[in-house]
Amino acid sequence: MSLVELHNVVKRFGTNTVLDRVSLSVEAGEIIAVIGRSGSGKSTMLRCINGLEPIQEGRIVFDGETVNDPATNLRKLRQRVGIVFQSYNLFPHLSVERNITLAPRVVKGMEREAARELAAGALARVGLADKIDAYPDQLSGGQQQRVAIARSLAMRPQLMLFDEITSALDPELTGEVLKVLERVAGEGMTMMLVTHEMGFARRVATRLIFMHQGRIWEEGRASNVLAKPRTPELETFLDAVLH
Amino acid sequence: MQHVCGGRRIGTARMKYTFNFRDVWSQWDYIAEGIGVTLLLAVVTMIAGLMIGALGAAARVYGRSWLGVLVTGYVEMIRNTPLLVQLFIVFFGLPSLGVRLDAMTAAFIALSVNLGAYSTEIIRAGLEAVPRAQIEAGYSLGLSGAQVFRHVVLAPAIRIVYPALTSQFVLMMLATSVVSQISAPDLFHIASIIQSRTFRDFEIYAVIAGVYLALALAFKLFFAAIEHFAFTRR
Amino acid sequence: MIREFALNDVYYLLLAARWTLALTSLAFLGGGTVGLLVALLRVAPFAPLRIIGAGYVNIVQGIPLLAWLFVLFFGLPILAGVRVSPWIAATVAFSIYAGAFLGEIWRGCLRAIPRQQWEAGASLGLSFVEQLRHIIVPQAVRVAIPPTVGFLVQLIKNTSLAAVIGFIELTREGQLTTAATYRPFTVYIAVAAIYFAICFPLTQWSRRLERTLRVAR
Numbered sequence A: 001m002s003l004v005e006l007h008n009v010v011k012r013f014g015t016n017t018v019l020d021r022v023s024l025s026v027e028a029g030e031i032i033a034v035i036g037r038s039g040s041g042k043s044t045m046l047r048c049i050n051g052l053e054p055i056q057e058g059r060i061v062f063d064g065e066t067v068n069d070p071a072t073n074l075r076k077l078r079q080r081v082g083i084v085f086q087s088y089n090l091f092p093h094l095s096v097e098r099n100i101t102l103a104p105r106v107v108k109g110m111e112r113e114a115a116r117e118l119a120a121g122a123l124a125r126v127g128l129a130d131k132i133d134a135y136p137d138q139l140s141g142g143q144q145q146r147v148a149i150a151r152s153l154a155m156r157p158q159l160m161l162f163d164e165i166t167s168a169l170d171p172e173l174t175g176e177v178l179k180v181l182e183r184v185a186g187e188g189m190t191m192m193l194v195t196h197e198m199g200f201a202r203r204v205a206t207r208l209i210f211m212h213q214g215r216i217w218e219e220g221r222a223s224n225v226l227a228k229p230r231t232p233e234l235e236t237f238l239d240a241v242l243h
Numbered sequence B: 001m002q003h004v005c006g007g008r009r010i011g012t013a014r015m016k017y018t019f020n021f022r023d024v025w026s027q028w029d030y031i032a033e034g035i036g037v038t039l040l041l042a043v044v045t046m047i048a049g050l051m052i053g054a055l056g057a058a059a060r061v062y063g064r065s066w067l068g069v070l071v072t073g074y075v076e077m078i079r080n081t082p083l084l085v086q087l088f089i090v091f092f093g094l095p096s097l098g099v100r101l102d103a104m105t106a107a108f109i110a111l112s113v114n115l116g117a118y119s120t121e122i123i124r125a126g127l128e129a130v131p132r133a134q135i136e137a138g139y140s141l142g143l144s145g146a147q148v149f150r151h152v153v154l155a156p157a158i159r160i161v162y163p164a165l166t167s168q169f170v171l172m173m174l175a176t177s178v179v180s181q182i183s184a185p186d187l188f189h190i191a192s193i194i195q196s197r198t199f200r201d202f203e204i205y206a207v208i209a210g211v212y213l214a215l216a217l218a219f220k221l222f223f224a225a226i227e228h229f230a231f232t233r234r
Numbered sequence C: 001m002i003r004e005f006a007l008n009d010v011y012y013l014l015l016a017a018r019w020t021l022a023l024t025s026l027a028f029l030g031g032g033t034v035g036l037l038v039a040l041l042r043v044a045p046f047a048p049l050r051i052i053g054a055g056y057v058n059i060v061q062g063i064p065l066l067a068w069l070f071v072l073f074f075g076l077p078i079l080a081g082v083r084v085s086p087w088i089a090a091t092v093a094f095s096i097y098a099g100a101f102l103g104e105i106w107r108g109c110l111r112a113i114p115r116q117q118w119e120a121g122a123s124l125g126l127s128f129v130e131q132l133r134h135i136i137v138p139q140a141v142r143v144a145i146p147p148t149v150g151f152l153v154q155l156i157k158n159t160s161l162a163a164v165i166g167f168i169e170l171t172r173e174g175q176l177t178t179a180a181t182y183r184p185f186t187v188y189i190a191v192a193a194i195y196f197a198i199c200f201p202l203t204q205w206s207r208r209l210e211r212t213l214r215v216a217r
Helices: A042-049 A074-078 A096-106 A112-125 A141-153 A171-186 A198-204 A222-227 A232-242 B028-062 B065-079 B083-097 B103-129 B132-140 B145-182 B187-198 B201-231 C007-043 C047-061 C065-080 C086-112 C115-123 C128-165 C170-181 C184-216
Strands: A004-013 A016-026 A031-036 A057-062 A081-084 A159-163 A190-194 A207-212 A215-220
Touching (some): A004 A042, A031 A198, A042 A057, A042 A159, A042 A190, A081 A141, A096 A141, A112 A141, A141 A171, A171 A198, A198 A232, A207 A222, A215 A222, B028 B065, B083 C170, C007 C047, C007 C128, C047 C086, C065 C086, C115 C128, C128 C184
Antiparallel strands (some): A207 A215
């Protein structure tokens, strides 16, 4: 059984159809890179997988549970799906430690000491062990994103979603975040990344998906898809992005 | 009712008036009692008002539409009618419905309900100012709605509206003077008692005004200190 | 002799509401004048003037309105030798009080005008007063209307305190009616309803003005 399955998912915002019968299946351990123009539905697809956005038609199944079923306990589900957003949504009023330990303590009932150790471990994985008592406004954009990754990792999810997490960063800070992503991928995490980093996608992703007008337009091994686009839309897109 | 008769002067002869504050100072222990009651009213009202405000604001921003309508109705009724009239309704009006309250209880209720309405509006603005992205991050971590509210939204919201909220609190402390009109033994009521004893109308109210001013300043400093220690780090 | 609360009483309450509005108008005129002065003092380029303005606002706002009413009611005859009726005491007290609050609101509006506007005026050779008159104030007035209308509502509610020094307005009439009919709940609810009928439309108007202002920016 696949870890994530989308069956003919349709998502509309008012009269605007953002996802147009999208079907996809993701196995455990896969690294999926999702590319496409803005408005093609990529971020929305991610946000539907952890239930942040409801869908109008179709089914989304995570590890056997139907996400869009009203009876599903989304809270429990979200403990197993981590998501990192583009705009750093660290909680500015909490220290790095408290940002990371908030969910483990409040949702899982972890003790303070154990949580702090957990946080230290997660921060070590992203290379920021010394920043455990800092506050978000004292960190650079790249550091904040790495803390955001650590915060999601601390909940030990089965799946990690990344929504253009380097797009808002200064170019010189992107590298440190991509390195962390490679490391997490190397540890066997199942990942879905919406990204513009083609080089990274080619190197690290097991599969690449190109979305256009709410549909999966092309899909396949990253190196193949990028080297030999089969549709004019992908060609145009790659021209614009890779110029 | 207050001393209307004592105030109506018919003749225009300008009397030679000697200010005598000593009579007022001699009643200092009564003034101190009055200060105590005023402070008690103020502090309890602030706490109750804050809680009502947080709940009301949460109901408005996150609750179902009917709950929001209820809260809006409450807020609009309180904000468009005078505190004095609200006080009279609670103290003089409720007994006709079978609810008999003593002056202090009526005072607490009327003041808290009043401050709660203003606080609801202020805190609501704060809640709406917290970026949506933070809230989504909270939910995505598996936090429940109540947990997101408590850990992610409430603290930043209060920090944003802290100045507006605390000035409203100081205004409320001064407004507690209206409870003198139902004979609750607050500072202002003590003033009228001392007035009837010493007949030093002007002096007593001038002194009381000064005491209120000092109290207002004390509260402002207190709130500034809280802001410094709670919200400013290193 | 106790009489029943009847439509007649509502009529008298409504009549008394006239005095509420009259006092509010006087207070607004007086307070507006003082407020203008205070706002100008607080933005003056001369520090002592600013301190006087700030001092006035802090002192007036730090004393309850009831205290102002009483201090003036008992103090004016002594200090100024004027015969004091509730009208005079109330008008003076409310003008002083409103002046502080309006001054603060209007100061905020003056300060909301970006510094560049002042600089543009200065580079054209205008004096401080001329900049104020031709550039700043016209823009500030637009910004000032919503909060001023909002404060007007406060003023209307505050006039209820004048009842305490015997001024006959809506609340005082309510007290007298209660004494005559022994129906405090009905009477005060009616009084509240009349205040609401006056204040709520103004509150809504102030909100609408604020929204159009925000859209316009």
